[in-house]
Amino acid sequence: MKYMILLFGSQRDYDAMAGRPGAEPAWTGEDVGKLAEFMQSWWAEVVESGEAVDAQGLTAPVHARRVRLVDGVPVATDGPYAETQEVLAGYNIVDCASFDRAVEIAARLAKAPHPEGMPDDRWYVDVRPVADNAEESLA
């Protein structure tokens, strides 16, 4: 069974990691390097155990374009998200024996490093089973 682990973030989080002036909390290059390394080794373990299917990170919400119908015509607009609104930041799809196992994999992310003093009570990821017939559509 496949499960998708969804990661969330806001424009503010992206800005903080990009070292944007005035962004809080400030991430140093070292902080970013540590996080990236952690994410990579977390996923490398899943690849190694044969449970990895696909993983992608998304760029900052500011790059998003929303397409909607206006008077029956599709119209694209830039950056529809408020700075603090949490949106999908990336996903990892695993193929594993049980929902519990998928949650176990996701739970290892709780050890993800972050700058000192940053509260971690905002931390969460979602794990959702993937509907069956999407089989083999990825590659």
Place this chain on the structure above:
Amino acid sequence: MTTVPDHIEDLLRHQAPRVLGALVRRYGHFDLAEDAVQEALVAAATRWPAEGVPQRPRGWLLTVASRRLTDLLRAESARRRREATVAARTAPDEWLAPAADRPPAASDDTLVLLFLCCHPALTPAGQIALTLRAVGGLSTAEIARAFLVPEATMTRRISRAKQTIAASGVPFAPPVRAEYAARLGAVLRVLYLIFNEGYASTAGPRLARTELTGAAIRLTRLVHRLLPADGEVAGLLALMLLTDARRPARTGPDGELVPMAEQDRGRWDAAAIAEGIELVTAALPRGPTGPYQLQAAIAALHDEAASPADTDWPQILALYEVLLRIDDSPVVRLNHAVAVAMVRGPRAGLDRLDALDAQARRGDHRPDAVRAHLLELAGDRDAARRHYLAAAQRALSLPQQRYLHARAARLPAPDEPGAQA
């Protein structure tokens, strides 16, 4: 293959395309032959460290791969009887004798194999994967790891590429004369893409993926050995060596980008620079000058300079003008504008940018980043800061964003409230 000693691994990677080429030339069935060779490589990697390398490694690999191919063809015959008859008719012993005795053919086979793997009917991703596996001798797991995708994904990608080749009925033969240049062009582009994927690593923070740059350089060396008179092959190899030479100084301790002007040139790889310069110096006077040679010549001028101030910008500008005539892409025009600025002053460069902007502005952060640099050179700190921030806003990768924000931060905002907005 992690425990295989280096000398054996090198030997296997060296022999892999020759064995596969010989097998395919004689029996066709690229897809099955490729599987057979992979299995022979695995067998060798398991047995040679313990039993020692056989006296004629290629003969050994050919024997094992041929036997395996017979098995595979027989298995296939359950489904396709016609092929089975052909396979069964050929005694394995007859297959083998000539190959080991015909070393000159082996190099031709390798080249034909490369042309086959970079066939235009394949997607670029398929060309890259197949080239790395069939010619580069990398296992599927290694290629998957290098591209950070699951092995199953890479397996599908490779088998799809093999099926495409089988279905298209491309013969195992050198391309006809009329097609030759185009096919060689495709081969060089695939090698260039492999190198870039490793060098300008899009995935992963500090991992410049040296296994990919290493494979690209190794394969380009191989092509250069097969076609020593081709100036563009030499140019591409030189370009890779001259670019890769700067890698050790290109990222800081936290994986942040260090621009060339600020790199510690003592950490550049002097041997690679010397080899690259020698290659491009020998290739340039020998006839039509292609884009790889020009880029290599530009890279050589950067690498030769003892300090940023010593850089021979007039010569670089001249080379970019020639390159522009062959390749009028936005990236080349952008680099040309930088060269103009370094020779004729930042304002002249900014004028060039104005001409270019209209087309290239949307979505790309580089025109803004270059504009910011030139404005900073021109002493317009405020405008420079704004363009660094605009570039950071457009840039998609975190290291680039961090670099651009850091540049902006060096230019303090005047009394502009809400600088963070």
